[in-house]
Amino acid sequence: MKISVITFFALFFPLIIFAQNTIAGIVTDNKGTPIIGANVYIEGSYEGASSDDNGKFSFETSETGTQTLTISFVSFEAFKLTDDVSKMKNLKIVLRDDVNSLETVTISAGSFSAGDNSKISVLKPLDIVTTASALGDFVGALQTLPGTTTVAEDGRLFVRGGDAGETQIFIDGIRVFTPYSPTTDNIPTRGRYSPFLFDGITFSTGGYSAEYGQALSSVLLLNTIDEPTQEKTDIAIMSVGGGLGHTEKWEKSSLSLNASYINLAPYIAILPDRNDWQKPFETASGEAVFRQKIGDGLLKVYGAFDTSNFALTQEDVNQPDGVRFKLNNQNFYTNASFSEMLKNDWTIFAGGSYTYGNTKVGIDESDIKDVENSAHFKLKLKKRFSNRFKLNFGAEQFVTDFNENYDEPNFAAKLGFNNNISAAFMEADIIFSRKLALKLGVRGEYSKMFKEFTVSPRASFAYKTGKNSQLSLAYGDFFQQPENEVLKFTNNLEAQHTQHYIMNYQYSANNRIFRAEVYRKQYSNLVTYNEAMPDVNSIFDNSGDGYAQGLDIFWRDNETLKNIDYWVSYSYLDTERKYKNFPIEATPSFANTHNLSVVAKYWINDWKSQIGFSYQYGSGRTYTDLNEPGFLQKKTKGYNSVSLNWAYLLSQQKILYFSINNAFAFKNVNGYQYANTPDSNGNFARRELRPAADQFFFVGFFWTISDDKKDNQLDNL
Amino acid sequence: MQNVITYLTLFFTALVMQAQTETTGTANATPTKYQQGMNKAFQLWQEDKSWDAANVFERIATAEPDNWLPPYYVAQINVINSFTEKDPAKLKAQLDKAQNFINDATAISKDNPDLLVLQAQLYTAWIVFDGQQYGMTYSAKASELYNKALALAPDNPRIILAKAEWDMGGAKYFGQSIEPYCKDIQRAIDLFATFKPVGEFYPTYGEERAKQIQAESCK
Numbered sequence: 001m002k003i004s005v006i007t008f009f010a011l012f013f014p015l016i017i018f019a020q021n022t023i024a025g026i027v028t029d030n031k032g033t034p035i036i037g038a039n040v041y042i043e044g045s046y047e048g049a050s051s052d053d054n055g056k057f058s059f060e061t062s063e064t065g066t067q068t069l070t071i072s073f074v075s076f077e078a079f080k081l082t083d084d085v086s087k088m089k090n091l092k093i094v095l096r097d098d099v100n101s102l103e104t105v106t107i108s109a110g111s112f113s114a115g116d117n118s119k120i121s122v123l124k125p126l127d128i129v130t131t132a133s134a135l136g137d138f139v140g141a142l143q144t145l146p147g148t149t150t151v152a153e154d155g156r157l158f159v160r161g162g163d164a165g166e167t168q169i170f171i172d173g174i175r176v177f178t179p180y181s182p183t184t185d186n187i188p189t190r191g192r193y194s195p196f197l198f199d200g201i202t203f204s205t206g207g208y209s210a211e212y213g214q215a216l217s218s219v220l221l222l223n224t225i226d227e228p229t230q231e232k233t234d235i236a237i238m239s240v241g242g243g244l245g246h247t248e249k250w251e252k253s254s255l256s257l258n259a260s261y262i263n264l265a266p267y268i269a270i271l272p273d274r275n276d277w278q279k280p281f282e283t284a285s286g287e288a289v290f291r292q293k294i295g296d297g298l299l300k301v302y303g304a305f306d307t308s309n310f311a312l313t314q315e316d317v318n319q320p321d322g323v324r325f326k327l328n329n330q331n332f333y334t335n336a337s338f339s340e341m342l343k344n345d346w347t348i349f350a351g352g353s354y355t356y357g358n359t360k361v362g363i364d365e366s367d368i369k370d371v372e373n374s375a376h377f378k379l380k381l382k383k384r385f386s387n388r389f390k391l392n393f394g395a396e397q398f399v400t401d402f403n404e405n406y407d408e409p410n411f412a413a414k415l416g417f418n419n420n421i422s423a424a425f426m427e428a429d430i431i432f433s434r435k436l437a438l439k440l441g442v443r444g445e446y447s448k449m450f451k452e453f454t455v456s457p458r459a460s461f462a463y464k465t466g467k468n469s470q471l472s473l474a475y476g477d478f479f480q481q482p483e484n485e486v487l488k489f490t491n492n493l494e495a496q497h498t499q500h501y502i503m504n505y506q507y508s509a510n511n512r513i514f515r516a517e518v519y520r521k522q523y524s525n526l527v528t529y530n531e532a533m534p535d536v537n538s539i540f541d542n543s544g545d546g547y548a549q550g551l552d553i554f555w556r557d558n559e560t561l562k563n564i565d566y567w568v569s570y571s572y573l574d575t576e577r578k579y580k581n582f583p584i585e586a587t588p589s590f591a592n593t594h595n596l597s598v599v600a601k602y603w604i605n606d607w608k609s610q611i612g613f614s615y616q617y618g619s620g621r622t623y624t625d626l627n628e629p630g631f632l633q634k635k636t637k638g639y640n641s642v643s644l645n646w647a648y649l650l651s652q653q654k655i656l657y658f659s660i661n662n663a664f665a666f667k668n669v670n671g672y673q674y675a676n677t678p679d680s681n682g683n684f685a686r687r688e689l690r691p692a693a694d695q696f697f698f699v700g701f702f703w704t705i706s707d708d709k710k711d712n713q714l715d716n717l
Numbered sequence: 718m719q720n721v722i723t724y725l726t727l728f729f730t731a732l733v734m735q736a737q738t739e740t741t742g743t744a745n746a747t748p749t750k751y752q753q754g755m756n757k758a759f760q761l762w763q764e765d766k767s768w769d770a771a772n773v774f775e776r777i778a779t780a781e782p783d784n785w786l787p788p789y790y791v792a793q794i795n796v797i798n799s800f801t802e803k804d805p806a807k808l809k810a811q812l813d814k815a816q817n818f819i820n821d822a823t824a825i826s827k828d829n830p831d832l833l834v835l836q837a838q839l840y841t842a843w844i845v846f847d848g849q850q851y852g853m854t855y856s857a858k859a860s861e862l863y864n865k866a867l868a869l870a871p872d873n874p875r876i877i878l879a880k881a882e883w884d885m886g887g888a889k890y891f892g893q894s895i896e897p898y899c900k901d902i903q904r905a906i907d908l909f910a911t912f913k914p915v916g917e918f919y920p921t922y923g924e925e926r927a928k929q930i931q932a933e934s935c936k
Contacts, residue, residue, distance in 0.1 A: 075810035229857035
């Protein structure tokens with residue numbers, strides 16, 4: 001009966017029935033849970049509806065024929081259905097999770113990043129510069145992360161049983177050949193570059209991407225700011241010097257300049273240290289970043305120049321008058337890169353860098369003059385096939401030309417080498433779901449000097465174990481050429497090699513992050529030689545090897561204690577290697593078993609002040625006691641240091657800053673120097689290697705001048 | 718620093734007060750589909766169904782690819798609702814969505830002071846959510862956007878109000894005089910009296926808020 005009635009109407013009033021189509025159905029996620037409030041509509045029309053509390057929707061449309069129905073909801077991929085409107089009934093729409101979301105798993109094995117919006121950030125941009133022990137050096141802030149070793153007298157990054165040369169630094173993806181100011185024994189160096197030009201820092205302690213090579217242990221990636229926020233002038237007046245910065249913006253371009261001058265003479269006059277300075281440390285540096293938008297692309301040019309010099313006499317157990325040392329260094333680094341989004345989700349990146357380093361060192365009667373010219377060129381393409389599949393590939397070339405002139409009253413030598421390395425890499429990012437992601441890469445390198453081709457596969461994998469936790473695994477092969485100190489004597493070698501195996505667990509929720517990482521690093525092909533100090537007559541080969549394994553723990557909490565933000569890092573390291581002139585496998589003196597860092601920041605609102613605290617502990621480091629049999633068989637006492645700082649906001653744009661390193665004046669011994677020959681009792685005399693000064697004090701005044709009268713340099717401290 | 722920024726920016730939640738007037742083209746005979754749609758959206762919004770309103774604006778946005786107002790309102794609803802969102806994943810999804818719609822609207826209407834202010838409010842939502850992480854960079858960006866918006870529309874009371882309110886927060890915190898900003902607020906109130914939106918459905922909010930601030934801070 002019913003059917004015939006409808007048929008009746010259909011026959012007589014066909015227009016009424018067919019002019020208004022009802023579109024109806026249900027929207028769910030992939031687990032079948034209804035999605036409430038999804039937007040369902042016919043594209044280009046005004047017709048649509050929101051899904052109700054049961055995920056159901058229904059609306060009438062006057063549209064006919066083939067149309068596209070769009071179903072969208074926040075944090076899901078939009079779904080489009082193109083069909084005849086009359087067939088859009090009883091629809092069962094399943095929306096896929098948008099993998100471009102905070103909830104998606106990220107590959108976190110091995111890397112720490114600092115910056116905005118990064119899902120694996122453990123440090124915030126401010127931390128780089130407000131960490132008490134760091135004294136404004138970004139390397140100092142990274143030394144509070146697990147995986148690093150406390151080598152206080154050096155100042156560089158020592159990662160997971162690797163020496164400082166095993167970490168490479170890149171600015172905007174382009175290598176920095178001479179990242180640290182040269183210095184001498186027992187005077188810690190600092191990173192050359194001012195943190196205020198960078199807005200993103202990724203520090204990888206292993207298992208990093210195939211895009212990066214020539215680093216056995218670690219890479220540090222620094223990105224310069226794409227677009228400065230405003231025009232401003234920064235003035236810094238410090239107890240050790242001064243600085244001036246200025247940023248100027250135009251319609252499509254901007255320029256930031258930064259100059260600083262440091263002279264330790266007044267400080268050392270007031271607080272003399274253990275060295276006898278003829279010419280206390282003095283450095284002048286300038287940096288500039290220019291950015292220009294070209295169409296959809298961005299061109300960035302970065303340049304930095306610095307010159308530093310000092311002269312001193314250092315105690316020496318073999319020379320009663322001490323060793324005279326003087327150093328004069330000029331360093332120029334420039335880096336240009338261009339990136340642009342092309343059609344069809346292609347991105348192109350091209351960049352290059354040039355480094356000029358000129359170092360003159362005088363040790364007693366001998367003069368050494370080094371000149372390094374290095375360049376790096378890179379071309380990279382990226383294709384985003386979808387949110388779930390991305391491909392990244394490119395090629396690069398490293399060129400180094402190194403020359404050394406060695407002069408003594410009765411001896412002179414010229415040394416040098418040319419090193420060309422060509423490399424290509426390819427890497428795919430595959431996101432299977434919000435829970436599972438995979439990164440697969442391979443890198444090939446050809447060294448012209450060694451006539452050697454190496455292939456390094458890399459893989460990492462991440463799986464989300466819970467709402468706030470994930471597990472990552474990483475594997476990789478890494479090759480690096482021996483350092484300049486070896487290459488200047490021989491080219492009859494091969495690249496040194498490591499393999500990394502990493503497992504990482506990360507939990508993060510409510511401003512708390514917990515990370516634990518276990519790793520094993522296998523060294524092979526390490527360079528060995530037969531003398532304490534290599535020279536032209538030394539015999540070199542690649543017969544060294546070793547391992548490093550351990551556990552890194554990181555905990556950060558910004559929630560539990562009001563106005564207090566703190567983090568704790570602990571590293572356990574077990575490592576031995578045979579390299580250089582080691583007679584046996586041993587733990588090198590730059591590696592220690594336990595490292596602990598505690599960093600805290602307390603904001604006192606009534607005082608408009610931030611108080612910073614940091615504690616560093618490193619267990620004893622190995623040394624060879626010549627009075628007993630064995631090699632690197634003894635350990636020093638542990639290292640302890642507490643640093644404090646206080647930043648006081650005088651007004652919105654004026655900051656007064658105080659800091660003190662090793663506030664409690666712990667007596668730290670970094671190692672021992674033994675006499676070359678025993679005394680009449682057959683005993684080798686020794687001397688403690690103490691820091692030049694136990695404590696360091698710093699006072700600074702920082703003033704920012706900008707139109708909005710709000711910006712300040714708290715992020716530069 | 719977190720607290721400074723949080724303080725600086727909390728007042729933005731007050732922008733939730735949308736005094737959107739229903740300026741329908743009643744003089745015209747039949748409202749167009751566009752007018753019907755926009756009216757329906759504003760009605761839903763006033764009934765506290767802001768997400769349904771956002772859905773309607775989103776639909777209109779696809780049908781009116783040359784009109785910046787529908788994407789502007791989609792973005793505005795997402796931004797306003799973010800101020801009270803505590804779940805970081807949801808917050809990010811909403812603000813990403815808002816950013817996409819601001820980008821769409823900006824592509825249609827360049828150098829639009831209302832869009833610049835909305836972009837500044839989006840940054841503010843990030844700052845309110847996590848001042849320590851986003852405060853430094855985003856507060857400078859927001860300041861710059863307010864300056865730019867005011868330069869483009871020096872006599873628009875809503876822009877004067879937004880910038881004055883932003884600056885006032887900082888001045889109060891450091892115990893500086895808020896007198897100059899009170900003058901700006903007064904100027905905004907004067908200008909609101911004669912303010913005529915450029916066209917139908919253009920943003921008109923702000924007068925109530927200006928009076929409220931004056932009553933609370935400038936007496």
